[in-house]
Amino acid sequence: MKVEDVKVIGIVGAGIMGRGIAQTCAQAGYTVHLIDVKEELLEKALKLIKEGPFGLATLVEKGRLREEQIEEIMRKIETTTDYNIFCKDVDIIIEAVPEDAELKKKVFKILDEKCPEKTVFTSNTSGIMITELATAVKRKEKFAGMHWFNPAPVMPLIEVVRGSLTSEETLKLVIDLSRRLGKTPIEVKDGPGFYTTRFIAAYLFEAIRIFEEGIADIQSIDEMTKLAFRHPMGPFELMDLIGLDTALHIGEYIYGLTGEPQYKPPLTLRRLVLSGYLGDPKYKVGSVGGWRTYYGGSQR
Numbered sequence: 001m002k003v004e005d006v007k008v009i010g011i012v013g014a015g016i017m018g019r020g021i022a023q024t025c026a027q028a029g030y031t032v033h034l035i036d037v038k039e040e041l042l043e044k045a046l047k048l049i050k051e052g053p054f055g056l057a058t059l060v061e062k063g064r065l066r067e068e069q070i071e072e073i074m075r076k077i078e079t080t081t082d083y084n085i086f087c088k089d090v091d092i093i094i095e096a097v098p099e100d101a102e103l104k105k106k107v108f109k110i111l112d113e114k115c116p117e118k119t120v121f122t123s124n125t126s127g128i129m130i131t132e133l134a135t136a137v138k139r140k141e142k143f144a145g146m147h148w149f150n151p152a153p154v155m156p157l158i159e160v161v162r163g164s165l166t167s168e169e170t171l172k173l174v175i176d177l178s179r180r181l182g183k184t185p186i187e188v189k190d191g192p193g194f195y196t197t198r199f200i201a202a203y204l205f206e207a208i209r210i211f212e213e214g215i216a217d218i219q220s221i222d223e224m225t226k227l228a229f230r231h232p233m234g235p236f237e238l239m240d241l242i243g244l245d246t247a248l249h250i251g252e253y254i255y256g257l258t259g260e261p262q263y264k265p266p267l268t269l270r271r272l273v274l275s276g277y278l279g280d281p282k283y284k285v286g287s288v289g290g291w292r293t294y295y296g297g298s299q300r
């Protein structure tokens with residue numbers, strides 16, 4: 001399939017990433033099919049696409065979109081909880097369910113059975129090897145990694161991952177589509193965490209260890225990171241944005257495959273996730289809070 005043939009993009013999972021990707025694709029003029037496990041999650045996602053922190057209304061406020069374009073873009077997003085409806089006529093899939101290899105493989109198995117033969121599959125996994133996810137489907141040559149960044153409508157990079165059986169045609173399609181969506185695609189080979197997630201996991205976990213040792217509190221670490229390195233946000237703010245459960249799962253996966261100590265998730269992170277602290281509830285539906293809520297910014 002060529003990029004000109006892509007009309008319908010199917011996005012699996014309407015969480016932090018799925019809804020941002022759906023917004024970006026609809027803004028670029030594509031018809032979007034969006035699926036999640038419950039109607040209420042889809043309703044919440046549509047509301048956040050319209051009125052959330054990086055949603056369409058904020059673009060109107062900034063003068064980048066006209067008010068009347070909001071409804072036009074929203075009409076391009078069709079939601080369902082039924083895979084039979086979702087898979088109909090879909091040209092390319094972007095999977096964005098939680099970072100759990102078994103769950104993703106289960107989802108791809110269903111997609112492989114229900115989607116047309118032409119449909120190309122991509123995963124927005126943060127770091128599960130694409131070659132591993134592709135074991136769940138027959139169309140292994142039509143499977144690639146399409147790793148977006150958070151917030152999806154804003155961040156410019158797409159890390160395009162070549163699995164060991166990904167065809168040139170599939171890779172080209174994902175690269176061309178990324179450009180049509182206004183992003184900058186950069187190709188990498190497959191491996192746990194690819195480039196970006198391996199790099200960020202080691203950085204985030206080191207910040208937690210420094211906090212655990214009592215060297216500095218959360219507020220100070222975030223502040224120093226911004227002032228010293230000109231990062232737009234500190235490591236704890238970043239984890240509250242991306243989701244603590246996602247950070248934990250990424251660490252477990254990369255550490256499991258490499259055994260390198262810098263990827264071992266710190267216990268404090270695990271404790272927060274087990275307690276329901278999955279990140280800032282503004283972004284993470286169902287979370288009771290993040291690092292700042294639990295530690296109030298200063299205590300250990």
Ligand SMILES: NC(=O)c1ccc[n+]([C@@H]2O[C@H](COP(=O)([O-])OP(=O)(O)OC[C@H]3O[C@@H](n4cnc5c(N)ncnc54)[C@H](O)[C@@H]3O)[C@@H](O)[C@H]2O)c1
Nearest residue numbers: 013014015016017018036037096097098099125126150242
């Ligand atoms: N959060 C980030 O900053 C970030 C950045 C880049 C990549 N990612 C990756 O994107 C993926 C999604 O992460 P997220 O942060 O959006 O997670 P999330 O928990 O916010 O959203 C996941 C959504 O998938 C839905 N889901 C679960 N099982 C499903 C199924 N069988 N069918 C359809 N939907 C299902 C959930 O109900 C939920 O709404 C993960 O692989 C993650 O590693 C996340």
